[in-house]
Amino acid sequence: MGEITPDLRAKYPRIVDYFDAGTLSKLDQAEVLDRCDAAQEQYDKAFGPGVSGSLTWGFIDRAKAICKAAPRDETERLAQAWVEKAKAAHTNVHAAGCLEKAAQIRRENPQAPRKHRPAVKTPEQLEAEQNLVLLKADVAKAAAEAGRKAREDAEYADQLAGRKPWTVGAQIRWNREHPTT
Numbered sequence: 001m002g003e004i005t006p007d008l009r010a011k012y013p014r015i016v017d018y019f020d021a022g023t024l025s026k027l028d029q030a031e032v033l034d035r036c037d038a039a040q041e042q043y044d045k046a047f048g049p050g051v052s053g054s055l056t057w058g059f060i061d062r063a064k065a066i067c068k069a070a071p072r073d074e075t076e077r078l079a080q081a082w083v084e085k086a087k088a089a090h091t092n093v094h095a096a097g098c099l100e101k102a103a104q105i106r107r108e109n110p111q112a113p114r115k116h117r118p119a120v121k122t123p124e125q126l127e128a129e130q131n132l133v134l135l136k137a138d139v140a141k142a143a144a145e146a147g148r149k150a151r152e153d154a155e156y157a158d159q160l161a162g163r164k165p166w167t168v169g170a171q172i173r174w175n176r177e178h179p180t181t
Contacts, residue, residue, distance in 0.1 A: 001024075001028070002025075002029050002031065002032035003029065004016045004032075008032070008033075008036060012036045012039070012040055014043060015039045015040050015043060015063065015067065016036070018039060018063060018064045018067035019032075019035075019068070020067075023067075023069070023070070023071075026070070026071045030114075030117060031072060031112070033115070033117060034112040034113065034115055035066050035069075035112045036067075037112065038063075038066050038112030038113065039064075039066045039112070042060070042062045042063035042066065043060065043063045045059045046058075046059035046063070062110065065108075065109075065110050066110050066111075069108075069110055069111060072111050075105060075106065075111060078105050079102040079103075079105045079106050080102070082101045082105065083098070083099065085098040086099045
């Protein structure tokens, strides 16, 4: 069931009043948002540059029709039933009449195009995502530290074997690992 939230009312102040309560109860929230976007586009066109008075009212009427139309699935189900009748018709005249009825249903119930909208994340999902980022950072830091340690150990081993010159750092490590007392 779709609802007009305070956010929608603030974003689409003129558009949200075009919805009927009966239609709104049949829609899901994604379809309500799609209809608000499509109706707002029509409303913006109505007051665009070079638009005459009668065309302005046409755009506004189209915006209202988008908001008051039957739900997408219901409209398509009714239209598809008439298309199926047209396929089963015995005469071309009857088939054409059925197809015209399907087109009429679609014209009377203009649908807003579907828009991809990311899902709203719960606080638990946001916390889990942040914890995952922190875990990845810790793993990367540990891997970098292990790589540094392995390089130091390899260099120390080369210094002990005499393949590389002995350094002050190697002497400090030797003294730490082999105390003289």
